[in-house]
Amino acid sequence: xxxxxxEVHPIAGALGAEISGLDLTTLGNxxxxxxxxxxxxxxxxxxxxxPLDDEQLEELTMRFGPFGDTPFVEGMPGHPNxxxxxxxxxxxxxxxxxxxxxxxxxxxxxxxxATFLSARVTPEAGGDTMFADMYGAYDALSDGMKExxxxxxxxxxxxxxxxxxxxxAKDPNIxxxxxxxxxxxxxxxxxxxxxxxxxxxxxxxxxxxxxxxRLEDMTEAESKPILDFLNAHSTRxxxxxxxxxxxxxxxxxxxxxxxxxxxxxxxxxxxLMHRTTCAGDRPV
Ligand code: SIN
Numbered sequence: 001x002x003x004x005x006x007e008v009h010p011i012a013g014a015l016g017a018e019i020s021g022l023d024l025t026t027l028g029n030x031x032x033x034x035x036x037x038x039x040x041x042x043x044x045x046x047x048x049x050x051p052l053d054d055e056q057l058e059e060l061t062m063r064f065g066p067f068g069d070t071p072f073v074e075g076m077p078g079h080p081n082x083x084x085x086x087x088x089x090x091x092x093x094x095x096x097x098x099x100x101x102x103x104x105x106x107x108x109x110x111x112x113x114a115t116f117l118s119a120r121v122t123p124e125a126g127g128d129t130m131f132a133d134m135y136g137a138y139d140a141l142s143d144g145m146k147e148x149x150x151x152x153x154x155x156x157x158x159x160x161x162x163x164x165x166x167x168x169a170k171d172p173n174i175x176x177x178x179x180x181x182x183x184x185x186x187x188x189x190x191x192x193x194x195x196x197x198x199x200x201x202x203x204x205x206x207x208x209x210x211x212x213x214r215l216e217d218m219t220e221a222e223s224k225p226i227l228d229f230l231n232a233h234s235t236r237x238x239x240x241x242x243x244x245x246x247x248x249x250x251x252x253x254x255x256x257x258x259x260x261x262x263x264x265x266x267x268x269x270x271x272l273m274h275r276t277t278c279a280g281d282r283p284v
Contacts, residue, residue: 001037001038001041003034003037003038004030004034005021005022005028005030005031005034006019006020006021006022006031006034006035006038007019007020007021008038008041008042010042011046011241011243012240012241012242013238014132014133014136014238014239014240014241015042015043015044015131015132015133015136015239015240015241015258016042016043016044016045016046016131016241016243017038017041017042017044017045017046018045018046018047018048019035019038019045019046019047020047020048022035023050024047024050024052024056024060024250025050025052025056025059025060027060027063032063036064039064039114039252039254040199040200040254043131043133043135043253043254043257043258044131044241044243044251044252044253044254044258045251045252045253046243046249046250046251047249047250047251048246048248048249049246049248049249050118050248050249050250051248052118052248052250054076054078054079054082054274057082057116057118057274057276058079058081058082058276060116061081061114061116061276061277061278064113064114064252064278065113065114065278065279066278066279067081067276067277067278067279068105068111068112068113068276068277068278068279068280069108069279070083070105070277071105071108071158071162071184071185072158072161072162072168072179072180072181072182072184072185073177073178073179073180074178074179074180076274081276081277082274082275082276083177083178083274083275084177084178084272084273084274084275085097085098085117085177085262085271085272085273085274085275086175086176086177086270086271086272086273087175087176087264087266087270087271087272088176088270089268089269089270090268091175091176091267092267092268093173093174093175094264095167095171095174095175095264096175096262096264097175097177097179097262098129098260098261098262099261099262099263099264100209100210100261101132101208101209101210101231101234101235101259101260101261102208102209102210102211102259102260102261103134103206103208103211103255103256103258103259103260104255104260104277105158105211105255105277106156106191106206106208106211106212106255107156107157107158107187107188107189107211108189109189109282110279110280110281110282111191111255111256111280111283112255112277112278112279112280113254113255113256113277113278113279113280113281114252114253114254114255114277114278114280115252115253115255115275115276115277115278116250116251116252116275116276116277116278117129117250117251117252117273117274117275118248118249118250118273118274118275119245119246119247119248119249119250119272119273120247120272120273120274121247121270121271121272122245122246122247122249122271123266123269123270123271124269125266126263126265126266126269127245127262127263127265127266127269127271128242128243128244128245128263129242129243129245129251129260129261129262129263130240130241130242130243130260130261130263131240131241131242131243131253131258131259131260131261132234132235132239132240132258132259132260132261133239133240133241133257133258134204134205134206134234134239134257134258134259135197135202135203135204135257136238136239137204137205137230137233137234137236137239138194138203138204138205139203140233140239141205141233146194149193149194149205149230150193150194151192152192152193152215152216153190153191153192153193153215153216154190154191154192154193154206154207154212154214154215154216154223154227155188155189155190155212155213155214155215155216156188156189156190156191156211156212156213157185157186157187157188157189157211157213158184158185158186158187158211159185159186159188159213160210160211160213161181161185161210161211162179162180162181162182162184162185163181163183163185163186164181164182164183164185164186165186166181166185168181169181169185188213190216191206191283192206192283192284193205193206193207193215193230194206195256195283195284196284197256197257198256198281198284200257202257204256204257205230205234206256206283207227207230207231207234208231208259209227209231212227214227215227234259235259235261245271255277255280256280256283
């Protein structure tokens, strides 16, 4: 793809690109259309210096589509579609928000298509976010494994995080974020293990270690060896890229074909991000 109004610099072999040469607060139609194409082509976009206020973050999100529904985490006062992803300098828990491989809210019937993360406070070092390419992970499977998985569903649930026995219910002090676990978190929703991206038509693995709890019609124990393999396979280093955040950095990623992991390696330092999502389709 040739881009005429934006600069696109891939950051890893598998996925991810840094975008420059544009101001996200004054995006014309041509630049938006190229940006959207770059989003589909590279799955994860990073912008180094885009100081967006909350209204501008909302406007940018809505250019991509209507807001997604954000359960279990309270929105910001006056901005119900923005959540704070926050860790204060004196928090030392080994659990941070997003600190395991996952695709955002994959337990929803129609999980978000895209997530927007705007960096407000960043540690001097650490607090990077890693991403994994679920197209690449699917493509690299053997024909036999692809055949075994195609047409099968896996069950996704918020139970390990937001359910009545999840980690936020067991220990509400593991984060100061406004997280409200409930019985709704225990519900299981089936999604195809191999999904077809609604815009690109490409096939992607759609499982993750946080929300995918078992294969449909199988027990957790029976499913574990298969899920363990798929989780390890899909996050192999060659399928990943890593964003080193700076203040006013912004990332946009496609949850339909990626996973991500917020690295918790900055104890003693604060990190604050403002996060929105766009609504997605039911995976098929
Ligand atoms: C998330 O999982 O949505 C947050 C990722 C991050 O804080 O880097």
